[in-house]
Amino acid sequence: MPLLSTSLVRATRTAQATSTIWSAARPMATLREPAIKLRPYQEESIQSVLSYLARGHKRLGLSLATGAGKTVIFTQLIDRIQPPNSHANQTLILAHRRELVDQAANHCRAAYPDKSVDIEMGDLYATGAADITVASIQSLRSADRIDKFNPDRFKLVLVDEAHHIVAPGYLHVLQHFGLYTPPDHVLDPAAPDSHTPKSAGGFQPDAPALVGVSATFSRFDGVRLGAAIDHIVYHKDYIDMINDHWLSPLSFTTVRSRADLGSVKTNKDGDFQTGQLSCAVNTPETNEITFTAWQSDAAHCKSTLVFCVDVNHVKDLASTFRRHGVDARYITGTTKKRDRSTLLQQFKDRIFPILINCAVFTEGTDMPNIDCVLLARPTKSRNLLVQMIGRGMRLYQGKTNCHVVDMVASLETGIVTVPTLFGLDPGELLINATALDLKKAAQERQECDHGPATTTRDISNDTVSFTHYSSVQDLIEDTSGERHIRALSPNAW
Structure with a gap:
């Protein structure tokens, strides 16, 4: 069956x-x-x-x-x-x-x-x-x-x-x-x-x-x-x-940094080994690039949820944002229940704009006010990427869409990025991409050897490059459609 x-x-x-x-x-x-x-x-x-x-x-x-x-x-x-x-x-x-x-x-x-x-x-x-x-x-x-x-x-x-x-x-x-x-x-x-x-x-x-x-x-x-x-x-x-207006529209920006993942090993679950990934990503340079990317592309957002690699990365990235005058707070697995509840409520009430975490809010968290998701941790897991993006898809009064900023590191290590979820080259840089744009880009890529015409600009002394699109449909179609379901069981056809 x-x-x-x-x-x-x-x-x-x-x-x-x-x-x-x-x-x-x-x-x-x-x-x-x-x-x-x-x-x-x-x-x-x-x-x-x-x-x-x-x-x-x-x-x-x-x-x-x-x-x-x-x-x-x-x-x-x-x-x-x-x-x-x-x-x-x-x-x-x-x-x-x-x-x-x-x-x-x-x-x-x-x-x-x-x-x-x-x-x-x-x-x-x-x-x-x-x-x-x-x-x-x-x-x-x-x-x-x-x-x-x-x-x-x-x-x-x-x-x-x-x-x-x-x-x-x-x-x-x-x-x-x-x-x-x-x-x-x-x-x-x-x-x-x-x-x-x-x-x-x-x-x-x-x-x-x-x-x-x-x-x-x-x-x-x-x-x-x-x-x-x-x-x-x-x-x-x-x-x-x-399309039926039960979830918020999404837009995407990918940002390429100089983080080198070439020596980061894979753990038993097939994703990056956490300690080594943290050493590669949690550097002063990369944290500055992450802040610059957010400031350049998402500073207008009222509630940004940030995903990091580990606790040290959470704390160091929060310090980077604060050093630039942005009120960034964090929750980890060791945060006391009472403090955690207080911080969550304040974030939902938009008392502060940045909430940083690692592996705490990937599943089952209801924060509909989120209008930006900043992916500061690379991953090889398609599921994890979709779960992180999904945190920003709930409807909320006054929210027109959720912007996803995906920090892309080196691309030769099997990393999963927003473009790969659309069937595009992992090195495709996106700026304010909608799903319709990405669907069209993927179709054009199938028809010819060269990708769609996109604009690329560099900031921070050529350490960060952006390209913007503005839709989400193909990302979703690729990760939750029948092709994804068929791999679930030996009974699948």
């Missing part, structure tokens, strides 16, 4: 046609705040899940762009998926970050004031009997914490940022709920010896339904998701959401 079924369009249309009947058949819940008005694609995704479950499928994925409102869909699924029997009516939501756990729990409490909602995370212990439990995956890795959850009493397991779902911690939890069978426990009935194991996967017939949601349904380490998810049942990409 293909992971993204060829019958998906027909299933979605059927789901749309039956959505009115389904809604009419559902009794109205009492003691609940007014129902959320779902966006059309949110209802479509829910109906697609229900359609696949009705046909006996169990482990499903939703491919939704950042900002699509996956938490809203999560909370709606809890009520829309019916229990298989009278005692299996509990739901488990899995996430890998504190912000995602808190966000999901808050949404569930608001949507279901008549249901009990527990959190299993750190020093917070769930009872195991709540209607809805939101858990960090780290907390469930120990037997004494997961054993209190009786799989027979669960109807649904929801997984946020589900591209992580084949990590060992997740597979351990899925195995507990009968949603994953390790290779040595799966027997191949076709083998002469019935004790011969076949590939991992599969689920118990009485297991709860599994629904995972992600904006980047692939893994840079090459691990296939077919061990945990059998079907991507709905896909809504960035380009459609921008």
